[in-house]
Amino acid sequence: MAVAAVCGLLLTVGSGPAAADEPRYHPSRLAHVGTAGQVIVVTAPSWRSTHATLRAYERDGNGGWREVVAATPSRLGWSGLSLADERRQGTGKTPAGTFAIPSAFGRFANPGTDLPYTQFDRNDAWTYNPKSPYTYNVFQDADVSWASYGGYVEDLWDHDRQYRYVAVLDYNLPQGPIRTDARGIRRSTVPADTRAGGGIFLHVTDGRSTAGCIAIPQAAMRDVLDWLDPARKPVIVVGPESVIDRM
DSSP: OOOOOGGGOOOOOOSOSOGGGSOTTSGGGOSSOTTOSEEEEEEESSTTOSEEEEEEEEEOSSSSEEEEEEEEEEEOBTTOEEEGGGOOTTSOOEEEEEEEOOEEEESSOOOSOSSOEEEOOTTOEEEOOTTOGGGTTEEEOOSOOOGGGTTSEEEGGGOTTTTSSEEEOOSSOOOSOEEEOTTSOEEESSOOOTTSOOOOEEEEOOSSOBSSOEEEOHHHHHHHHHHOOGGGOOEEEEEEGGGGGGO
């Protein structure tokens, strides 16, 4: 896929100096990017920060990396960051670590991404009720009422601005197949960890801190989605800048 001019910030920087001379957040210094060909890096000043900076890179074909999104202001969870293995539901923390980006959705039409993309409607929701583990951290498109889930469900249509464009992060997603029952409710065969929380996304900012997601301006979010290519195994790396190379 050709790289989009991401929010007017498309750069033509080559691989640059040796990895040891690169900043700590440069993909050449990150511990867990593996064979990813696209890397989004989100760095915060500290574990408690609700503000961060997003950058994105792609492999340049010559053993190096090219920056395709320059430093972009971002918002994090209202209580900062937590290591992914320690993060708990309801804490308002953004999980720190390296995560795949398996799919996307949005209130608006697909902006051009090759990720599996769903344009949601008024029926659609994201469920994370600990008392219903088989629907925990699962996208739902059944025309049913989720009133019994109380605060443990997001009616996607209600998040107008934030969910215009969304990339799903592989944080605590169910690892088994998803099956649809007779009512149209999607259920995992292997439940996610009901302690850890769900619905961790990269989405459009409304200017405020989030409940654990990462949020950036709408134009940047649209173009990042357009750039993301599942064939290039995209990942996002999140953490304080002082330790981002270990995330």
